[in-house]
Amino acid sequence: MSKILIIAEHDGSILNSSTAKTVACAATIEGAEIDIAVLASTAGPVAAQAAELESVTRVLILERPENEQAIAAILAPQIAALAGGYSHIFGPSTTFGKDLMPHVAALLSVNQVSDIMAVESSHTFKRPIYAGSAVATVEAPGDSVVVGTVRIASYGAANGGNSAAIESADVSADLPSHTRILEVQSGVSDRPDLQTAAKVVAGGRALGSEEGFDLIYRLADKLAAGVGASRAAVDAGYVPNEMQIGQTGKIIAPDLYIAIGISGAIQHITGIKDAGTIVAINKDEEAPIFEIADIGLVSDLFNTLPELIEAL
Amino acid sequence: MQKILVGLKRVVDYNVRVRVKSDGSGVETDGVKMSINPFDEIALEEALRIKESGQAAEVIVISVGTGDAQQQLRTGLAMGADRAILVESEGSVGSLGIARIFKSIIDRDSIDLVLLGKQAIDDDNSQTGQMLAAIWGRPQATFASQVEWNGDKAKVTREVDAGLEITEVDLPAVVTVDLRLNEPRYVKLPDIMKAKKKPLETIAMADLGVDPGPEIKELSFEPPAERERGVMVDDVAGLVAALKDKGLA
Incomplete structure (x- = not known):
């Protein structure tokens, strides 16, 4: 059986659809039992959205003021501390996941499978290389945790309608103060979001x-x-x-x-x-x-x- | 700021149309033009500009691979790096192994800043910088499109899905660079001649005592699913009709 932990991407109030797509990928692993971790300063609203996703067993909340913003060096040690007992840790291959997940992988002393586009078995995946000019089938070692990012364009979002248990998770991790987000400049637009638009x-x-x-x-x-x-x-x-x-x-x-x-x-x-x-x-x-x-x-x-x- | 380390990966040139070998054992690299990973070239350009502005004493380029990677290191020296390190390995080394090699050089040579490309255009992994930051216990600023260096801090503009994120990191740090950070300089002939005299140190990976960690095995390769060429329409009316036909307009 595969126990899979998925790291939720969110902006503090809304769960990014990349998370539902990562769940859809994880659900194609045979016998998958899926938990979602929500790291936030206030996790409630995002955790509630995550709990609705089909195939999810539990939503784990890691709430602390330092999790207000997504800084890899802050989030990764908490995820690594939570990793025990999981066979897989997945995040989306968005800039959020690309920044965070390799940091997690290194803390757990494993390599990462980037941009999973298809699951062949619990440890074998397809991923694009050379800007998609070739597709490689890769195998992660069977005796260590698999850390991976999911190419979200390869998956539709998992359905809603679920009501998974929401629990808080206590982890102890030393968090650094060497990185500070000063500002996020985001174009305001009424148009549909590029990554989810039909x-x-x-x-x-x-x-x-x-x-x-x-x-x-x-x-x-x-x-x-x-x-x-x-x-x-x-x-x-x-x-x-x-x-x-x-x-x-x-x-x-x-x-x-x-x-x-x-x-x-x-x-x-x-x-x-x-x-x-x-x-x-x-x-x-x-x-x-x-x-x-x-x-x-x-x-x-x-x-x-x-x-x-x-x-x- | 004293010493900057820049990673240079030898990859199939940006302009080569990569093809999968017919037996699925890899991609065709025989007789194919090889170059510095374009993102790494931007990282080196940034390092050289920092040095030229008087904020760094030395720029060191490093590559991990076979002896062939000397070519790319020589190009880096011709661009203006002061010295080069080739860590020789026979088989391919995963991102974790590369990060651990870089960490051992950071410790040995007292490196203050590491500049890397945000991804390599061959495996498209985008991992090494983040892994190095984790192992080193220092800040990472990935996907940088602008950097201001202020003494013991750097203000990095990062290109993220939402737009731009401005992050301040304490140094030492790892910065991975995106395409719009700068435009790398062209190498001039006299610089190529000069580069031949610059030091290029070769170290066998085994001598560094680095454990590359559990590797991810590449089992096979295949060409991507091809899209079929569709229909050509003659004018806007034809386009609108074709869209309506598919229920898209």
């Missing part, structure tokens, strides 16, 4: 400017879609970094993805190839994006987009 419209360098990107927002609003961008568009300063899709940005799996003025480098494709339907609009008919697009249109975006926004 539809996403994304623009590339071809938009030409921050103002040019306005066409992307208008199309997105027409479709009630989230908005993303290629690395080139972020580098050029048209949009902020949290909109970047790809190997070094967000990995997404919407039902509909519309790539506009994005050539489709492998590093971008790896972030979208789990999308249901991919639409590409590009001036260059040789653009690699057309090799993977379900619907392609070769045209100048500045002519096409106003027409498309009008037609929808």
